[in-house]
Amino acid sequence: MSSSEELHKRRVAAVARGVGSTINSYVASAGGGTLTDVEGREWIDFASGIAVTNVGNAAPKVVEAVRAQVERFTHTCFMVAPYESYVAVCEQLIELTPGSFEKRAALFNSGAEAVENAVKIARHATGRQAVVVFDHAYHGRTNLTMALTAKNMPYKHRFGPFAPEVYRAPMSYPLRDGGLDGPEAARRAIDVIEKQVGAGNVAAVLIEPIQGEGGFVVPAQGFLPALAAWAAEAGAVFIADEIQTGFCRTGQWFASEHEGLEPDLITTAKGMGGGLPIAGVVGRASLMDAVHAGGLGGTYGGNPVACAAALAAIETMRELDLVTAAQRIENVLKSALSEIPDIAEVRGRGAMLAIELVKPGSLEPDAARTAAVSKACHDAGLLTLTCGTYGNVLRFLPPLVISDEDLHRGLDILREALRN
Numbered sequence: 577m578s579s580s581e582e583l584h585k586r587r588v589a590a591v592a593r594g595v596g597s598t599i600n601s602y603v604a605s606a607g608g609g610t611l612t613d614v615e616g617r618e619w620i621d622f623a624s625g626i627a628v629t630n631v632g633n634a635a636p637k638v639v640e641a642v643r644a645q646v647e648r649f650t651h652t653c654f655m656v657a658p659y660e661s662y663v664a665v666c667e668q669l670i671e672l673t674p675g676s677f678e679k680r681a682a683l684f685n686s687g688a689e690a691v692e693n694a695v696k697i698a699r700h701a702t703g704r705q706a707v708v709v710f711d712h713a714y715h716g717r718t719n720l721t722m723a724l725t726a727k728n729m730p731y732k733h734r735f736g737p738f739a740p741e742v743y744r745a746p747m748s749y750p751l752r753d754g755g756l757d758g759p760e761a762a763r764r765a766i767d768v769i770e771k772q773v774g775a776g777n778v779a780a781v782l783i784e785p786i787q788g789e790g791g792f793v794v795p796a797q798g799f800l801p802a803l804a805a806w807a808a809e810a811g812a813v814f815i816a817d818e819i820q821t822g823f824c825r826t827g828q829w830f831a832s833e834h835e836g837l838e839p840d841l842i843t844t845a846k847g848m849g850g851g852l853p854i855a856g857v858v859g860r861a862s863l864m865d866a867v868h869a870g871g872l873g874g875t876y877g878g879n880p881v882a883c884a885a886a887l888a889a890i891e892t893m894r895e896l897d898l899v900t901a902a903q904r905i906e907n908v909l910k911s912a913l914s915e916i917p918d919i920a921e922v923r924g925r926g927a928m929l930a931i932e933l934v935k936p937g938s939l940e941p942d943a944a945r946t947a948a949v950s951k952a953c954h955d956a957g958l959l960t961l962t963c964g965t966y967g968n969v970l971r972f973l974p975p976l977v978i979s980d981e982d983l984h985r986g987l988d989i990l991r992e993a994l995r996n
């Protein structure tokens with residue numbers, strides 16, 4: 577096999593510069609909580625391919641299900657000739673997501689596509705157009721989802737014009753909003769919505785229950801329920817974007833459960849497919865079924881190989897009790913992180929944790945130190961990611977099957993990187 581250096585040369589000559597990579601080492605194999613590069617060097621994985629390989633990389637059940645499915649058939653298009661696994665994945669989404677009402681689901685290829693479809697459904701069902709999103713939000717890179725995403729660089733810069741009828745409200749960000757409690761922060765957001773959009777114009781309020789790319793921002797307790805209650809009152813659809821938070825990641829099947837939320841619609845992707853591309857929208861039957869037959873779909877949505885992987889991934893989550901595994905990871909990481917000095921905040925839930933770094937004695941974001949720490953982790957063989965509007969958040973997303981040993985090895989590297 578070529579070396580990473582040779583591969584990098586080929587990459588620069590062949591792959592568009594706009595597509596970035598966190599590290600310059602090329603992967604040869606991966607399993608459980610580690611990656612091995614083409615030089616044979618092992619990496620501890622605190623990224624999970626951005627919260628995807630919750631069941632571990634190349635999880636045995638997923639591998640077996642995919643192998644069996646590709647031998648039977650690879651693609652028919654569900655809109656042309658349907659098959660059982662698509663229906664079974666929808667049944668699982670209905671069963672696993674919060675919401676005691678009757679539900680329906682539909683499958684797509686990517687998170688952005690799921691978000692687009694949730695907005696389509698909400699608009700169609702309500703006959704309204706406005707979509708309310710929040711500061712620091714991330715919802716994807718397609719045209720509509722760029723409009724929904726807050727951050728200009730790198731996601732939106734010179735890619736406009738963006739889709740209309742998208743309105744941004746202030747987020748609850750306890751470290752940075754002067755200590756507003758949940759209901760106060762919700763009141764502030766609702767004021768903006770009522771004054772600048774008008775309650776009767778709102779098709780959907782769309783929010784990540786814990787923000788992902790925006791900085792692992794956990795809203796103050798009570799913020800999400802107050803928004804959901806306002807949306808219900810206003811006749812707007814409350815959509816939880818659980819693409820990064822879903823499928824056991826935060827120590828519940830879905831992060832909405834931490835506050836007893838029952839979103840009207842939930843978008844899912846990432847962890848759902850155990851590494852294969854699949855996404856879903858699940859929620860109230862009255863909304864989902866409002867759309868005319870043929871109004872939703874796509875060539876590959878709910879592809880049979882991806883459906884087989886999703887069913888196997890979900891089975892693995894149940895069998896290995898990955899909800900509890902994520903809680904265990906939270907306990908280990910949080911107690912270790914809270915002992916490290918010079919961190920503005922340790923936050924997150926389950927195995928979706930982050931630290932925010934600021935300049936001493938202030939709240940001024942320290943993006944340079946964050947990048948340096950991340951780089952030091954990479955040099956020592958720990959794969960970490962940064963995030964946040966200000967680029968000063970280091971986030972940890974280990975596979976939920978990571979061994980205690982790898983977790984502690986990762987922590988040792990991180991501690992060392994933060995010290996220097």
Ligand code: PLZ
Pocket residue numbers: 626686687688689691714715716717784788789817818819820845846
């Ligand atoms: N909604 C909450 O986290 C994807 C994107 C990384 P796709 N997050 C990682 C990047 O730089 O592109 C995400 C998300 C939330 C939507 C999405 C979009 O999901 O599968 O990447 O389209």
